Amino acid sequence: MIADSSRANATRTGGDxxxxxxxxxxxxxxxxxAILTLFVAPGELGNRYGERTLLSSLIFGAYxxxxxxxxxxxxxxxxxxxxxxxVYWIDLGWYALMVYCTGxxxxxxxxxxxxxxxxxxxxxxxxxxxxxxxxxxxxxxxxTWLSDSNINEGHLLLRTAFVxxxxxxxAYWGGTGVAQRRRLRLLRDVSRxxxxxxxxxxxxxxxxxxxxxxxxxxxxxLLMRDGPDELWQLHSSGAPDGRTSLxxxxxxxxxxxxxxxxxxxxxxxxxxxxxxxGSLESRQRAPDATRWQPLPPEQVEQLIDLLDASxxxxxxxxxxxxxxxxxxxSDQHRFSRADAVFLQQLAAQVFPVIENIxxxxxxxxxxxxxxxxxxxxxxHDTTIQPYIGLRHGISAVRQSLQADHPVSAELDxxxxxxxxxxxxxxxxxxxxxxxxxxxxxxxxxxxxxQAQQVxxxxxxxxxxxxxxxxxxxxxxxxxxxxxxxxxxxNIRKHTRARTGxxxxxxxxxxxxxxxxxxxxxxxxxxxxxxxLAERTAALGGTxxxxxxxxxxxxxxxxxxx
Numbered sequence: 001m002i003a004d005s006s007r008a009n010a011t012r013t014g015g016d017x018x019x020x021x022x023x024x025x026x027x028x029x030x031x032x033x034a035i036l037t038l039f040v041a042p043g044e045l046g047n048r049y050g051e052r053t054l055l056s057s058l059i060f061g062a063y064x065x066x067x068x069x070x071x072x073x074x075x076x077x078x079x080x081x082x083x084x085x086x087v088y089w090i091d092l093g094w095y096a097l098m099v100y101c102t103g104x105x106x107x108x109x110x111x112x113x114x115x116x117x118x119x120x121x122x123x124x125x126x127x128x129x130x131x132x133x134x135x136x137x138x139x140x141x142x143x144t145w146l147s148d149s150n151i152n153e154g155h156l157l158l159r160t161a162f163v164x165x166x167x168x169x170x171a172y173w174g175g176t177g178v179a180q181r182r183r184l185r186l187l188r189d190v191s192r193x194x195x196x197x198x199x200x201x202x203x204x205x206x207x208x209x210x211x212x213x214x215x216x217x218x219x220x221x222l223l224m225r226d227g228p229d230e231l232w233q234l235h236s237s238g239a240p241d242g243r244t245s246l247x248x249x250x251x252x253x254x255x256x257x258x259x260x261x262x263x264x265x266x267x268x269x270x271x272x273x274x275x276x277x278g279s280l281e282s283r284q285r286a287p288d289a290t291r292w293q294p295l296p297p298e299q300v301e302q303l304i305d306l307l308d309a310s311x312x313x314x315x316x317x318x319x320x321x322x323x324x325x326x327x328x329x330s331d332q333h334r335f336s337r338a339d340a341v342f343l344q345q346l347a348a349q350v351f352p353v354i355e356n357i358x359x360x361x362x363x364x365x366x367x368x369x370x371x372x373x374x375x376x377x378x379x380h381d382t383t384i385q386p387y388i389g390l391r392h393g394i395s396a397v398r399q400s401l402q403a404d405h406p407v408s409a410e411l412d413x414x415x416x417x418x419x420x421x422x423x424x425x426x427x428x429x430x431x432x433x434x435x436x437x438x439x440x441x442x443x444x445x446x447x448x449x450q451a452q453q454v455x456x457x458x459x460x461x462x463x464x465x466x467x468x469x470x471x472x473x474x475x476x477x478x479x480x481x482x483x484x485x486x487x488x489x490n491i492r493k494h495t496r497a498r499t500g501x502x503x504x505x506x507x508x509x510x511x512x513x514x515x516x517x518x519x520x521x522x523x524x525x526x527x528x529x530x531x532l533a534e535r536t537a538a539l540g541g542t543x544x545x546x547x548x549x550x551x552x553x554x555x556x557x558x559x560x561x
Contacts, residue, residue, distance in 0.1 A: 023119045024071040027091070030115060031067040034098065035060040037108070056101045063094045088120040088132055096139035100147045110140055110159060117167040118174065126175025133167030183342060186214045190350050200357050201235075205244040207350050208237040215339065217330045218309070223249075223257050224317055224324025238329070243471070256306050257325065259299045263287045266314040267340040268300055283337065292337060313340035318348050320355060391418040417457065443477045447484050447502070458492050462500040470504055472511060476559070479539060480504070480513065486531050487515035487555060495519065495553070510541075513557040519547075529555065 038060050070087065095116065099107040113136040121129025137160050144156050190207050204222060212220040219238030225231065232254040237244045260266050264284045271280040282300055283292040304312075309329040317324035326347055328335065398411045444466055451462040464484075472480060484502055491500045497517040505512050527545060532555065536543045541559035548554070 021074065023123070024067075024074050026115070028064075028067040028071050030112065031060075031064040034109060034112075035064050059094075059097045059101055063098070066090075066094065085120070085124060085128060088116050088128075089135070091116045092132065092135050092139055095136075096143045099140060100143040103147065110163070113140060113163055114166065114170070118170050121171040121174025122177055123174075125178040126171050129171025129174050130168065133164060133171055136167060137164045182214065186210060187346065187349055190346065191353070200354060201246060203354055203357055204235055205237070207354075208235055208244055211326075211328060211343075211346065212237050215328050215330065215335070216333055217328045218332070219307070219327075219329040221257070221307070221327040221329065222317075222324065223254060223326075224319065224322055226322040232324075243469075256302055257327070259303060260284060260295075260314065260325070261286065262323065263316050265316075265340050265344055266295070266312075267292075267335060267337045268295070268304070268313075269311040269334040269336075270304075281334075285337075285340075311335045313343050315340060315344040315347050317351050319351060388422060391415065391422065394418060420453075443472060443481060446481060450485055450488060451502075454488050454492060460492055460498055460500065462488055462491065462502060465501065465503040467503075467505040470506060472504075476511065476539075479535065480511070480559075483513060483532060483535050483557065484515070486529075486535070487513075490529055490532070491515070491517045509560060511559045513559070514554055515557075516552055516554040519553050532557065 038056055092113070095109065095112040098109045098112065102109055117129060117132050117136060120132040140163055141156065141160050144151060189210055208220040208222060211217075219236060221238070222233075222235040224233055224235075231248040231250060234247045234249050234254070234257075235244055236247075239245055261284070264286060266284045267281060268283075269281040271277050273279070282295040282297070284295050285292045307327065307329045308331065310331050311334045312327055312329045313335045314325055314327045317326060326343065328339070328343060394411060394415050398408065398415060401408055401411070444464065447464045451464055455461050484504075487502060488500070491497055495517055497519065500515070500517040502516070503512075503514045528543070533543050536557050536559065539559045541557055543558075544556045546554040546556065
């Protein structure tokens with residue numbers, strides 16, 4: 001049985017919720033049918049007294065009320081309990097009571113056990129279905145033993161074996177269905193990769209996290225390079241905070257992760273117990289082979305210590321030019337060969353898309369470089385040169401005045417301001433021309449420098465806050481700088497506020513920017529800053545305005561990363 005089934009209790013989608021709702025309706029139908037049968041043909045049910053008893057009526061009536069209550073509660077309240085595993089075990093108890101009060105092993109209601117086995121298996125997978133199957137078998141045997149002192153052992157053995165065998169088959173196929181749905185869901189999710197404008201590293205990080213979560217693994221490691229003369233890129237998603245890391249390794253440092261044949265598919269699972277060495281699995285499969293072959297122990301020992309894992313699967317990357325390998329590592333779960341095969345299928349689905357993103361990224365970078373050259377020239381000719389002329393004019397006026405003239409101090413201040421602006425614009429043009437990448441620290445330094453200038457020139461104190469561990473890609477940093485800068489100027493131009501606060505944080509896969517200022521004039525009417533809204537929409541984000549009665553106005557921006 002594939003290992004996915006042992007982890008089938010993942011979060012269910014809307015389609016599964018519809019199936020669970022149908023189960024509640026069918027449970028009520030079964031309850032109605034059972035109680036009608038009890039009243040229509042009481043003598044044929046084989047109960048202990050040959051006729052409808054008070055106990056039977058109470059049990060069947062209570063189960064009908066239970067089924068109706070579950071249906072109404074599930075439709076009225078979105079409580080996870082109504083769709084949880086406990087409901088199926090409660091059903092198991094009801095069916096055991098029905099069998100007990102209607103003749104034990106001769107009861108017509110023992111097939112009800114298959115209802116709970118089937119629903120549990122197709123909702124929660126093989127493990128839960130197998131547990132319910134075992135519970136149903138024991139419940140049938142126990143109810144028969146309590147109901148009839150003269151047990152027909154052969155009849156009971158046949159029925160319990162039938163419930164056990166057919167229940168296991170239902171659990172197996174139900175688990176397979178759940179596993180396939182989870183696989184299709186993962187393939188769909190990894191096809192909706194991050195915005196290519198944020199770079200291939202962000203796309204790879206998203207894929208590794210999704211793969212790690214799917215396998216319930218402790219780490220997902222990706223080793224790849226574009227050519228034989230380049231360093232290896234090692235991506236890992238095993239950090240305690242759940243984030244991915246990227247490092248570059250030379251050939252010698254990457255060698256322990258490359259001990260297998262380049263195109264081999266690998267699966268390893270440690271022995272269940274030191275006294276059960278035969279339960280150890282260590283196999284590989286060549287690309288054109290149909291059978292798995294044992295792995296030499298020396299190939300695995302060092303790798304197990306390096307990965308700190310009790311089980312792992314590994315697959316080669318289907319790259320057109322480069323080479324690499326992906327590992328899914330766990331210190332708790334045992335991976336099967338089916339897990340390794342699906343990992344190979346997943347890599348075949350994702351990495352051609354990643355290579356296309358790399359190609360598009362290079363084309364976009366070349367086009368952006370040419371555009372930056374043009375913008376830098378235009379910026380120098382149309383903006384910096386007029387500012388230089390303005391500074392020369394101010395300097396000439398200042399030199400024509402006496403040192404004690406009333407406007408001399410103001411002209412000196414204006415001259416210093418134009419000199420500083422020209423220096424900033426030259427630095428900006430230089431960065432645009434060179435395409436300098438802006439790191440998180442550089443971005444915050446630039447924003448705080450802008451806030452300091454706003455305070456010096458306009459006497460408005462704006463505080464820049466960023467959470468610890470804030471991550472912003474270099475492609476997004478330039479856009480964030482423009483958004484925050486625009487927010488500062490909006491505070492200056494459109495409000496009489498003397499203080500402001502700008503905070504940046506990562507939450508739920510989004511970069512959140514909050515631009516807040518006091519409102520001395522009181523709560524303002526609803527508005528939408530056009531430039532900020534356009535920039536946010538271009539990045540696929542959302543913007544919200546909060547004009548609170550407490551005297552503060554806040555612009556909240558969320559950008560998916």
